[in-house]
Every structure is written in structure tokens, then in C-alpha cells.
Amino acid sequence: MNPPLIKTKWVLGDKKPLITLMIKGMNEPIEIDDEEYHNPMPPHANLTDQQLADVLTFVRNNFGNKASAVSPGEVKNVRATIK
Numbered sequence: 001m002n003p004p005l006i007k008t009k010w011v012l013g014d015k016k017p018l019i020t021l022m023i024k025g026m027n028e029p030i031e032i033d034d035e036e037y038h039n040p041m042p043p044h045a046n047l048t049d050q051q052l053a054d055v056l057t058f059v060r061n062n063f064g065n066k067a068s069a070v071s072p073g074e075v076k077n078v079r080a081t082i083k
Contacts (some may be wrong), residue, residue, distance in 0.1 A: 049075040
């Protein structure tokens with residue numbers, strides 16, 4: 001039903017698309033490992049930069065993932081570019 005969080009480019013790759021996804025949400029289909037997912041994800045723009053960084057760092061370092069942390073500063077920088 002929902003896209004996997006385990007070892008995908010969305011989770012382990014460039015942080016900016018992941019941060020943007022959390023802030024803006026997503027309503028279009030997404031393809032991961034040749035499988036398409038259609039469930040919308042609501043925006044979480046109401047969370048603070050620290051809260052978003054904490055959630056994303058958790059996802060990037062659990063479920064078998066090992067990736068660098070997301071800082072509140074990175075979230076703030078991405079948030080400033082979103083219209």
C-alpha cells in the first residue's frame with residue numbers, strides 16, 4: 001500500500017527531495033523497485049525544523065538503513081526554497 005522505507009534512494013539518497021516530500025506531501029504516484037504506489041502523503045509543514053530533522057534522521061538510520069543525519073539547518077534551508 002505504501003512505499004517502502006528500506007534502502008530506497010528516497011530514504012538514503014539526496015536529503016533535499018526527502019525533506020521536500022515531508023514538508024509538501026505528495027499526491028502523485030511514485031515508483032520504487034518497479035512497483036508503483038498511489039497513496040497520497042499529507043504535508044507535515046506544521047512540524048518544526050527540529051522535529052522534521054529528528055523524524056528523517058530516524059528513518060534514515062532504522063529499518064536496515066544507514067545514512068547521515070538530517071540537521072534542522074538542512075530542513076530550514078529546504079523550507080526557505082519551497083513556495
